[in-house]
Amino acid sequence: MFRSGMDLFYNAKTVRLRCHHDKYLLADEDEESVTQDRNGSSKNARWTVEFLQDSQVIIRLKSCYNKYLTASNQPFLLGVTGRKVIQSLPRRLDSSVEWEPIKEGSQVKLKTRYGNFLRANGGVPPWRNSITHDIPHRTATQDWILWYVDTLEIQSSDSSVSSPPKSDGRTIYYHVAEDNGDVDDETSEGYSLNFKGNGVEELTRKLVEDTGLEGIIVCTRNPLNGNLYPLRLQLPPNNATMHVVLVLASSTCEF
Structure with a gap:
């Protein structure tokens, strides 16, 4: 039975995600790629959390370039199972930009609607510093789908998990x-x-x-x-x- 990891995002407005390799999830400056890097102070490591009105267990994450963390259908490499994770702004917000946080101790796994997990890859290039969504089959890579959540900003006190913060305008x-x-x-x-x-x-x-x-x-x-x-x-x-x-x-x- 999966345990929801929504409490790790509770009241969060912006977060950083730190992986097993002690690197942060980064939105690349090309405004399309997603990578990992040790520089957690960069604006590219900041992700805005969006809560869905009709779900208590799903979030969206938006980069500093106003694009969504997206589980694409593009293979990362031909012949391997992992698929690319990118930044995108689809005309219609669909399940490719939706992530389900699942708690694992003090960490979280981010699951796509189709059962894959956000994964920070290790090893030699081109795997090094890459981000894919996949199901890890080897014991050695099980930790690659675990993330620490650092809350950088919180929602205003009069907002709830299911609604965006109130503000002027x-x-x-x-x-x-x-x-x-x-x-x-x-x-x-x-x-x-x-x-x-x-x-x-x-x-x-x-x-x-x-x-x-x-x-x-x-x-x-x-x-x-x-x-x-x-x-x-x-x-x-x-x-x-x-x-x-x-x-x-x-x-x-x-x-």
Whole structure:
């Protein structure tokens, strides 16, 4: 029976993960690779913890580049079982960015939805300092999936494990539309950010910064007919939570 390791992340806002080799999980500067290094003071070793609204046992981890720790399907090397762990920002948040902490003494294992574990590899290059997700079959590598969790920042005292910290401003939930204006799984919450302004232009700049997408039009759905229409000038009052859709200016979507 697995024991949940959520208590090691309880109230955590940002964490570091230290592996058996006494190295830290790092987001590489190429904003895609994930590696391990002894420099735990680097900003690249900081991971923001996101708790899911509909689960008490799953977390997401976001790098300093605003991308998620992702269990990809890409083989690390041809002919071996381990698969690459990368940073990504998928259009739709799916199970590849979800990790289940499982307690092992004072350490934790991070399990994917498909039963693999986040693994810090040792040995000679190209294995040295690499990160994969795998199931260790050899006794000598069992410890490679164990991690110490160092909490660097905690949530505000009025937040709970299942909800993000409260702060000034409003929560903006957003999806990115396909070129034809369609949105995958719009019933899910999608991505989110906290926004303290009131103007559409300011929100657009914030979303460009958050997504890295240029030339976006911030839209919302008409509650009467469900059609998308661009937001104009001011946002609704009282910092009300908003759900918006980002449409690329180059898309074929018609308003």
